[in-house]
Amino acid sequence: MNLWLPPYWLRRIVVAPLVWFFGVWLILFAIPWILLLLVLVSFALPPWFKPLRVLGFAIVYLGLEVVGLTILFLTWVASGFGWKIRNEFFTRLHYGLLRGLLETLFVFGRRFFCLTVVRAGSMDMDDLDGDGARDDRPRLVLSRHAGPGDSFLLVREILSWTGRRPRIVLKDTLQIDPIIDVLLGRLPVAFIDPNPADPEAATRAIEELAAGMGPDDALLIFPEGGNFTEGRRSTRIDRLRTAGHDEAADRAERMQHVLAPRPGGVRRVLLAQPGADVVVVAHTGLDRLTDVRTIWREIPTDKTLYVGWQVHAGPSVPTTVPELSTWLFDRWEEVDAWIDAVEALGVDATRVEVDDVPPFGEITPANAPGRVGRRRGSPRR
Numbered sequence: 469m470n471l472w473l474p475p476y477w478l479r480r481i482v483v484a485p486l487v488w489f490f491g492v493w494l495i496l497f498a499i500p501w502i503l504l505l506l507v508l509v510s511f512a513l514p515p516w517f518k519p520l521r522v523l524g525f526a527i528v529y530l531g532l533e534v535v536g537l538t539i540l541f542l543t544w545v546a547s548g549f550g551w552k553i554r555n556e557f558f559t560r561l562h563y564g565l566l567r568g569l570l571e572t573l574f575v576f577g578r579r580f581f582c583l584t585v586v587r588a589g590s591m592d593m594d595d596l597d598g599d600g601a602r603d604d605r606p607r608l609v610l611s612r613h614a615g616p617g618d619s620f621l622l623v624r625e626i627l628s629w630t631g632r633r634p635r636i637v638l639k640d641t642l643q644i645d646p647i648i649d650v651l652l653g654r655l656p657v658a659f660i661d662p663n664p665a666d667p668e669a670a671t672r673a674i675e676e677l678a679a680g681m682g683p684d685d686a687l688l689i690f691p692e693g694g695n696f697t698e699g700r701r702s703t704r705i706d707r708l709r710t711a712g713h714d715e716a717a718d719r720a721e722r723m724q725h726v727l728a729p730r731p732g733g734v735r736r737v738l739l740a741q742p743g744a745d746v747v748v749v750a751h752t753g754l755d756r757l758t759d760v761r762t763i764w765r766e767i768p769t770d771k772t773l774y775v776g777w778q779v780h781a782g783p784s785v786p787t788t789v790p791e792l793s794t795w796l797f798d799r800w801e802e803v804d805a806w807i808d809a810v811e812a813l814g815v816d817a818t819r820v821e822v823d824d825v826p827p828f829g830e831i832t833p834a835n836a837p838g839r840v841g842r843r844r845g846s847p848r849r
Contacts, residue, residue, distance in 0.1 A: 518764065525580045532569055536647045539565060540654075553654055562654050563633050569647070570624040581771065585621070587629070588776035588810075588825040604683035605782070607632065608737050609747045610796075611688065612726050612803055614696040615754025621773065622688060622749060632686040635677050637670075637733070656680065675736040678744075686747070687737060691729035691796060696755060704728045719797050722833075723804040725755065729796040731789060738792075743782035750803040750828045751775040752810050774810050776828030805833045 474482075543561060547553040577583055611622055619638065626634045636652070640659040643649040652659075658673040678687055694700055701720075704727050708717035720728035738744065753773040756762060780799075786792050806828045813825065 521580045525576060528576045529573070532572060533645075533647050536565065536569055536651060540647075540650050559655065562651060563627070566651060566655070567624075567627045569651075570620060570627065574621070574624055584772045585625075586772055586774050586825060587625075588774055588827050606678075606681040606683060606741050606744045607686040607747050607779075608678075608734070608741070608744050609634075609686050609688045609749060609777075610691055610729075610734065610799070611749035612696065612751065612800075613690040613692050613694060614725075614752070615773075618695075618751065618754060618773075619688070619690070622751075622775075625775065626686050626688065630686070631684075633682075633684050635681065635685055635687040637674055637677070637687075637689045656685075671732045671736045674733040675740050678737040678740040681741055681744070689733055689737070691731070691734055691800075692727035693730055694727070696725065696727055701727055716793065716797065719801065723801060725752070725804050725807040726800050729793075729800050731792045731796055734796065735787060735789065735792055738782075738785060738787045745782045746780045746785050747777050748780065748799045748803070748828075749775065749777040750806045752807045755807075774825055776806065776825075778828055801833045802828075 543558060544550050544553060547555075547558050552558060609622075609626065611618075613619070619636070623634050623636060626632055635656040635658075637658045637660055638648075638652070640661050643653075643659055656677055658670075658677045660670045660673060664670060674687075674689060681687060705717050705720045708714075708720060708728060716728060738746075751773060753771055786795055806826065809826050
């Protein structure tokens with residue numbers, strides 16, 4: 469069948485404008501509604517339908533990127549084209565924007581990927597004295613590093629659970645994301661090169677970040693220096709032995725879930741903020757999501773992130789390198805033991821009662837249920 473070809477004048481005056489207007493209408497009006505429908509429908513899809521769930525979350529993230537960058541541009545204009553962008557008013561505004569973006573991501577992430585966060589214990593970061601009054605002192609937050617996005621989940625916990633303003637140490641490659649680059653670039657954040665030409669550059673950046681902390685601030689750092697993997701664990705142990713630190717290597721070998729902590733950045737913060745209380749954070753549940761293949765295999769099956777923390781009074785934390793290293797290993801052994809105790813309950817069991825999860829700090833290497841019968845250096849389960 470031969471199609472009728474409209475005359476030249478009809479194609480230019482009628483057909484072309486109709487196609488153009490339809491295209492504009494589709495881009496401006498129809499596509500957003502289609503995308504919104506896609507997001508809503510993906511919630512009701514069966515768990516095995518992964519591609520549409522991932523696409524739905526990507527659409528939400530892109531939408532937040534657009535909204536966030538628009539707000540950031542408007543705040544830049546309102547601040548006198550960046551003149552007062554770092555004063556107290558705009559700093560609080562940017563922290564509010566960060567909290568809003570993280571809360572929105574968490575809500576959608578929880579729906580798309582069936583994620584639950586369980587807090588083990590009261591986790592009161594602000595009432596160290598137990599008198600019910602807020603302690604207006606800076607906090608140094610030390611966390612293990614394991615699982616995708618755990619740093620941002622912890623930042624959300626600090627903002628939402630404690631109301632403190634987090635100062636963060638992150639890898640510099642995260643600045644590829646425009647919203648992270650622009651938003652966090654206006655807040656007290658240190659972007660660190662994991663393999664710097666100057667080995668002291670990272671600790672100096674952390675020290676500068678700590679020096680300006682106020683009573684409402686909490687500095688989040690990861691003493692392990694990277695996400696936990698079996699390969700990194702073995703490499704860290706080998707480096708300790710090569711450097712002649714056999715006792716530290718033995719202790720690192722006994723810890724099955726964490727990397728040996730490094731004291732350098734922690735010590736710089738303690739020297740820059742004498743007497744700052746230290747919060748040690750333990751979490752587990754996302755540990756096995758170590759690469760794209762395992763993440764794809766696991767989503768969107770139910771995942772529960774168990775998190776707990778314990779506050780240590782500043783005067784009880786040593787600042788000399790040998791004593792601080794020993795203190796950090798003690799804390800990290802407690803983290804390792806707590807993870808054993810949680811995994812003994814079934815870390816992937818989504819119906820574990822919250823009251824059954826042991827509060828972090830009550831479990832030690834000696835009484836961790838998962839350690840019964842474990843030999844030194846035995847493989848991680």
